[in-house]
Amino acid sequence: MGSTDFSTVLVANRGEIARRVIRTLRRLGLRSVAVYSDADASAPHVREADAAVRIGPAAASDSYLDIDAVLDAARRTDADAVHPGYGFLSENVAFARACRAHGIAFIGPGEDALEIMGDKIRAKAHVAASGVPTVPGFDLTGLTDDDAVARAREVGYPLLVKPSAGGGGKGMRVARDEVSLREAIASARRIARASFGDDALLVERLIERPRHIEVQVVADAHGGVIHLGERECTLQRRHQKVIEEAPSPAVDEPTRQRLGRSACDAARSVDYRGAGTVEFLVSADRPEEFFFIEMNTRLQVEHPVTEEITGLDLVELQVRVAEGHPLPMTQGSVCVDGHAVEARVYAESPARGFLPATGDVTRWRAPRDARTDAAVETGSTISAHYDPMIAKVITHAPTRAQAWRDLDRALADTVVLGVDTNLAFLRRLARDEDVLAGRLDTGLIERVGVPAPDRPDEETLERIASAELARQATGVRVGPLWGRMDGWRLGDAEPPVVTFLIDGDSVVRARPKPDAAPDAELARDVDGTWWAHRAGRIFSARPVSRRRVGDLARRDTRADARGGAREAVAPMPGTVVAVHVADGDLVEDGDVLVTVEAMKMEQPVTAPRSGRVRSSVAAGDQVRRGDVLAVVASVDGGADPPPENEGEPDGSPRPGR
Structure with a gap:
């Protein structure tokens, strides 16, 4: 087979992966073309490419998922x-x-491989025929819920219900009995239909305390199929990987060889081309036993750890294979050097159940001594339209212990101000005893727990107070005297004091001290909140007026008197995918009223108390964090106080974040 070298490659993606691909294309001397939606017009990948083409509005379905728009950009x-x-x-x-059909090379596998491996049900049957071990389970196609319950008894609980199409853990649900199985099927079907246009489901035995091990394979059109070792992807939340490492601390050399052979067999069974990943479940108690889960027919988010330990550029290999070149190495020439770990930094709030966060990145700085594949820069906007990943931080060292120590230091050195992130949570994982000892299973993160949000120390608050008063002194209008934040009073000779709101409801006061915390990096966002990075920790504090502090105190008193808030509000920005009640229904405290979906996550919104409900939204509505979705009125004959003014806890207008 001959080869045809490319001159121009269009990158049909966004964020950190688009920037990472463009980086390799530039090194190879190839012209790169970026595509972008309206939401990404000023994104870093757009500027870094040699050319850029708008392909539609912000919604992914109208831009990055629009085949005609992407192909038109390629032709143009x-x-x-x-x-x-x-x-x-x-x-x-x-x-x-x-x-x-348009004469444009697709840098990926052939259509047969995409079709077979893109359907989890078909993929499982296909690789099983090639001798690859699979997890017991069944296909829900053509089965009623009653049929599914009957089949589930044969396989045995607990079970994992997942969409056959798609990936990334989207739509996966765990069922431990008949009732939860029916609920899981309904939820998974709804998400699969909305996300992938295909509501086919697969039910599999849930392997308790599993490890998630995946094997990187690369194949060419000349019969070459090799693996580049395994990655440990066990540290997950809701089936979403959080930290990955290579190689796995649980896999010995004989098991590594067996895993590699099985992965290559799976790739050969579909005449694979390019880079792909074969995923396996490995029992934590019996690491020599493994089961095929699926094959991802693309580059993985965690591919950098494999690149770090092998010294290979997987994007370059993808390009060369797509051009028709043979692989430049054999299985015997693959060398593994040291250990690598990758942490995914997300815009999310661990303290609020890891709900996605949105807003502007007021300051970004990558760690100085680690590889960082970042989606953002200072001034970037994190929107609700796409995955909230900010960056991947990757460390490589001669030993596993050193790689994890380096990761903790790199995360401490990462500066993201303006939006909530999971950085503190990642650092907790990087120092966890079980993680460092390699005692991993996919439930570990749920057991570790979430650290409380970092609260600014006195010195940092003094520095922020100085910055706030200096800002006011520049002539920025701050309203009438009673709106001032420095505690000013007529005839008062005492030093000024700035009042801050911490974590939404905690009021603290600080006196300005310009020389305090000289090592703190500060930035102020659009709603007036100050953010600080100091000694590996990130804080936020919002200056508030004395009047607003009083409003907050009065609101808390009224809430206590009436036994709870009456509004059910959106915990995150997103789309209403289901309204579970009708106006006038009687509900109990904790009943699910509405389900909101954003960024691959469904979040139920529950009744704040018992009473009669009145819904404010319908399925399909777009909502912001804090929007009122429903009101639960008292039915005990007592008078209900009027609803509070919408806005942040201090009474200011809601910023829509």
Whole structure:
């Protein structure tokens, strides 16, 4: 087979993966083309590419998932090939076919591989025929819920219900009995239909205390199929990977060879091309026993750890294979050097159940001594339209222990101000005794617990107070005297004091001290909140007026008197996917009223107390964090106080974040 080298490659993606692919294309001397939605017009990947084309509005369905728009951009820029990254169209067989029909190379596997491995049900049966071990389970296609319950008894609980199409843990649900199985099927079908346009489901035995091990494979069109070792992806939340490492501390050399052979067998069974990942479940109690889960026919988010220990550029290998070149190495020439760990930094609030966070990144600084694949820079906006990943921080060292110590230091050195992040949570994991000892299973994160939000120390607050008063002194209008934040009083000779709101409801006061905390990095966001990074910790504090402090205190008193708030509010920005009650229904405290979905996550919103409900939204509505979704009125004959003014706890207008 001959080869045809590319000159222009369109990157059909966004964020950190688009930037990472563009980086390799530039090194290879290839012209890169970025695509972008309206929400990404000023994104870093747009500026870094050699050319950029708008493909639609913010919604992914109207831009990054629009095959015609992406292909039109490729034609307009004379692209020889399209690199899909991961997510979006990367595993879409219709997109691969459309690229071929238009004479554009798809940098990914062939259509048969996409079609077979893109369907978890078909993939499982296919690899089983090639001798790859699989988890017991069944296909729900054509079965009623009653049929499913009957089959579930044969397989045995607990069970994992998951969409056959798609990936990334989206739509996966655990069922431990008949009732939860029926609920899991309904929820998984709804998410699968909305996310993938395909509500086919697969039910599998849930392996308790499993480890999630995946094997990186690379194949060419000349019969070459090799593996580059395994990655440990066991540290997960809600089936979403959080920290990955390579190699796995649980896999010995004989098991590594067996895993590698099975992964290569799976790839050969579909005549695979390019880079792909074969995922396995490994019993924590019996690490020599493993089961095929699925094959991801694309580059993985965690591919950098494999690159770090092998010294290979997986994007370069993808490009060369797509051009028709043979692999430049054999299985015997693959060398593994040291250990690598990757942590995914997300815009999310661990203290609020890891709900996604949105807003502007007022300051970004990558750690100085680690590889960082970042989606953002200072001034970037984290929106509700896409995955909230900010960056991946990767460390590589001669030993596993050193790689984890380096990761903790790198995370401490990472500066993200303006939005909530999981950095403190990642650092807790990086120092956890079980993690450092390699005692991992997919339930470990749930047991570790969430650290309380970092609260600014006195010195940092004094520095922030100085910055706030200096800002006011520049002539910024702060309203009438009673709106001032420094505690000013007529005839008062005492030093000024600035009042802050911490964690939404805790009031603290600090006196300005300009020389306090000289090592703190400060930034102020659009709603007036100050953010600080100091000694590896990130704080936020919002200056408030004395009047607003009084309003907050009075609101808390009224809430206590009436036995709880009456509004059920959106915990995050997103889309209402289900309204579970009708106006006038009687509900109990804790009943689910509405379900909101955003960024691959469904969040139930429950009744704040018992009473009669009045809904404010319908399925399909877009909502912001804090929007009132329903009101629960008292039915005990007592008078209900009027609802509070909408806004933040201090009474200011809600910023829509």
